[in-house]
Amino acid sequence: MSANDQPSPGPAPSGGDAGSTPSWQWPESVWRGHTSAVTAGRPLLPSRWPQGARAAVALSFDSDHETIPLRDGETSPGRLAQGEYGARVGAGRVLRLLERYGAPATFFMPAVSALLHPDEARRYVGEGHEIGVHGWIHERNTLLAADDERTLIARAIETLTEITGSRPTGIRTPSWDFSDSTLQTILDLGFDYDSSLMADDEPYEVVAAGEPTGLVEIPVEWIRDDAPYFTMDRFNSVRPYTRPRDVLEIWKDEFDAAYRDGGVFQLTMHPHVIGHRSRLVILRELLDHIAAHGDVWFATHAQLAGIARDQLDRPTSPETSR
Known part of the structure; x- marks a missing residue:
């Protein structure tokens, strides 16, 4: 997700005449089809964590930088500078x-962020962190044709691999959005996991139309994202x-x-959001609080x-399903 970015509407309903019919008039087959297209399956929480830890902590940062205004065709130096802050100041502070x-x-x-700031992308990997795909130019994928979405994600994989040496x-x-074709594209391009959906607190297997996919989901949530709390756009209500x-x-x-x-x-989090002085203070205090527990796996x-x-290899039992 990103600052100054609003959740885009989902794709128009498909199937029959659902696209032009009010949802309260949809036949059961239509609304059931939508709710079962991509769902949460088997929970994948292990019985124990590495290093004898009691809990796991997975910190992530979306290094959007200038791509939010660029995606929307906004080229104002003011808007671009707001994103540039993340690369110039925020990312270094975070690291x-x-x-x-x-x-x-x-x-x-x-990928466009990585092309604009290749040394930053290489630094992430060089300092032992992971780099993941976050679109080409932070495009609104629910507005794209399936082939265009696939092309942009494939180009992003290629670009990040070439810049960092790590696929x-x-x-x-x-924007944490899924189009009708996103899941199949992710599967076809060979990703091990996705981190865009919100059906649980813990990792789970993604299910497509009732069929397990083997794709691990590491769920996100708006309450655990800095952008909704701190976003500012002087031309609208944000x-x-x-x-x-x-x-x-x-x-905490x-x-x-x-x-x-x-x-x-x-x-x-986002370097151009959390990276400001008064906000980085709370991240430091949060990490102090977490580290004080000792038995935590970062x-x-x-x-x-x-x-x-690894949990996918376990035999299923009533205890491993909800």
Whole structure:
């Protein structure tokens, strides 16, 4: 997801005349078809975490930078500078903070961001972090034809691989959106995991029309994303509405609950959002709070997906289904 980015509407309903028919008039086959197209399947929480940890912490950063205005055809130096802050200032601050805590993280980066800032992309990988696909130019994939969506994601994989020398194994779709063709595209392009959906607190297997896919989902949530709290756009109603320390309290509560459950605390941030001084303070205090527990496993999303994938080999039982 990204700052200054609003969730785009989903694709028009397909099947019969559902596209021109009010949803309350849809036949049952239509609304059931939509709700079963992409769903959460088997939970993939392990019985124990590596290093004897009680809980896992998966930090992620969407390095969107200038791609949000560029995607929308906005070329104002002011709007571009707002994104440039993430590359010029925010990313470096974030990396130094992660080094202080020895915490690996995942950076989902649009290919255009990587082309604009190749040294930054290489630095992520060079310092032991993961780089993942986040679209070509943070495009709105629900507005694309299936072939165009596939082409852009494939180009993004190729670009990130060429720049960093590391082929991404995970994807976070721009704006966390799924079109009718997104899941099949992700499967066809060989990704190990996705991190765009919200059906659980813990990793799970993605199911397509009732069929398990083998794709691991590391779920996200708006309450664990910095952009909804801190986004500012002076030409519309998007305004920061939460004090940074209130966000810290929310995130601490999220972590504490995950720790009690022996589960996963996943967080999504943006260098050009969290990287500002007063906001980086709360990330530092959050990491202090997490690190004080001792028995916590900091993992990249790829490492977490690997542990989750191991659960696919377990025999199913009533305890492993919901």
